[in-house]
Amino acid sequence: MNPLALDSQLCFGLYAASRAMTAAYAPLLAPLKVTYPQYLVLLVLWETDGVSVRALGDRLALDSGTLTPLLQKMERAGLVSRARDAEDNRVVRISLTTSGRALKRKALNIPKELVCHFGLTLPAIAQLRSQLNGLTQQLRAATTGSTNTTGETS
Amino acid sequence: MNPLALDSQLCFGLYAASRAMTAAYAPLLAPLKVTYPQYLVLLVLWETDGVSVRALGDRLALDSGTLTPLLQKMERAGLVSRARDAEDNRVVRISLTTSGRALKRKALNIPKELVCHFGLTLPAIAQLRSQLNGLTQQLRAATTGSTNTTGETS
DNA sequence: TGCGATTTAGTTGCATACAATCGAACTGAT
DNA sequence: ATCAGTTCGATTGTATGCAACTAAATCGCA
Numbered sequence: 001m002n003p004l005a006l007d008s009q010l011c012f013g014l015y016a017a018s019r020a021m022t023a024a025y026a027p028l029l030a031p032l033k034v035t036y037p038q039y040l041v042l043l044v045l046w047e048t049d050g051v052s053v054r055a056l057g058d059r060l061a062l063d064s065g066t067l068t069p070l071l072q073k074m075e076r077a078g079l080v081s082r083a084r085d086a087e088d089n090r091v092v093r094i095s096l097t098t099s100g101r102a103l104k105r106k107a108l109n110i111p112k113e114l115v116c117h118f119g120l121t122l123p124a125i126a127q128l129r130s131q132l133n134g135l136t137q138q139l140r141a142a143t144t145g146s147t148n149t150t151g152e153t154s
Numbered sequence: 155m156n157p158l159a160l161d162s163q164l165c166f167g168l169y170a171a172s173r174a175m176t177a178a179y180a181p182l183l184a185p186l187k188v189t190y191p192q193y194l195v196l197l198v199l200w201e202t203d204g205v206s207v208r209a210l211g212d213r214l215a216l217d218s219g220t221l222t223p224l225l226q227k228m229e230r231a232g233l234v235s236r237a238r239d240a241e242d243n244r245v246v247r248i249s250l251t252t253s254g255r256a257l258k259r260k261a262l263n264i265p266k267e268l269v270c271h272f273g274l275t276l277p278a279i280a281q282l283r284s285q286l287n288g289l290t291q292q293l294r295a296a297t298t299g300s301t302n303t304t305g306e307t308s
Numbered sequence: 309t310g311c312g313a314t315t316t317a318g319t320t321g322c323a324t325a326c327a328a329t330c331g332a333a334c335t336g337a338t
Numbered sequence: 339a340t341c342a343g344t345t346c347g348a349t350t351g352t353a354t355g356c357a358a359c360t361a362a363a364t365c366g367c368a
Contacts, residue, residue, distance in 0.1 A: 142271030
């Protein structure tokens with residue numbers, strides 16, 4: 001069997017599924033006037049308002065090169081405010097505006113609407129998500145810890 | 155339970171896993187001097203040389219807006235050649251150069267190297283891939299078919 | 309045989325991703 | 339206090355993705 005067959009690659013399965021998922025979100029996010037990554041930022045802020053750019057980046061696995069322009073757009077859109085931390089002037093804290101908080105109500109039914117299209121049961125989704133999280137952990141360990149070829153879980 | 159909890163979202167699991175996978179490929183692709191999407195194009199061409207841009211796009215779920223500049227870069231890099239089809243002058247066929255074909259040998263061990271980092275068994279990978287493919291199908295059906303709820307093929 | 313609809317690649321504009329780098333702000337050992 | 343080292347967010351440059359549109363070529367039906 002060809003080890004380089006496209007359809008045998010888990011990487012391509014992930015890549016295709018991830019983009020298909022983003023495309024599936026697009027029509028649901030359009031009424032909120034936010035993009036998919038902006039929606040992810042909102043998910044974090046709706047859980048924990050006032051996080052630093054750094055904490056946001058840790059949570060979403062995105063760096064400042066991606067987040068800074070994205071957050072500036074959200075600020076211009078009136079969804080969040082950005083302010084230097086008084087304690088530590090290096091830190092920029094992101095806070096929801098009234099408008100950003102209000103958007104949560106319009107987003108509440110998005111998960112349900114999507115699940116309707118999944119063709120999967122809720123437990124199957126949870127199990128898949130769990131597998132993906134495990135895979136992500138393994139990949140990150142293998143990538144950043146590339147000095148460690150022994151396969152240790154650290 | 156909060157339906158908008160970031161960690162409960164399958165979408166984020168996919169998004170994070172996909173990017174972690176791309177990051178894991180980076181060091182393995184660096185010696186080949188290709189990016190991850192360019193590697194996917196090569197996987198297709200190593201299977202079927204001389205495909206049209208359209209067929210390539212169908213296979214990878216990418217449109218000409220993404221593929222055209224990417225293929226032009228690969229042409230400048232000497233990996234592929236692009237030529238109009240004599241039969242149908244709208245079609246551009248992508249063919250591997252000698253250099254592009256030779257690269258396959260250097261790529262042969264990439265899948266094995268990555269599996270070593272997965273922390274998953276081969277059957278588990280195959281099963282995960284299968285689930286992801288099914289999910290992708292469902293999402294595409296739900297997305298493209300959303301404008302047309304009547305079941306028309308147009 | 310015309311000719312409007314369709315198909316194909318290319319182009320443009322916008323929004324991520326991410327590596328590399330920068331400058332300002334903080335930290336800790338001296 | 340001081341200064342090398344670190345952390346933080348911003349900036350720059352490159353490479354996707356994708357929607358919307360264009361131009362050329364082909365198709366199909368009256």
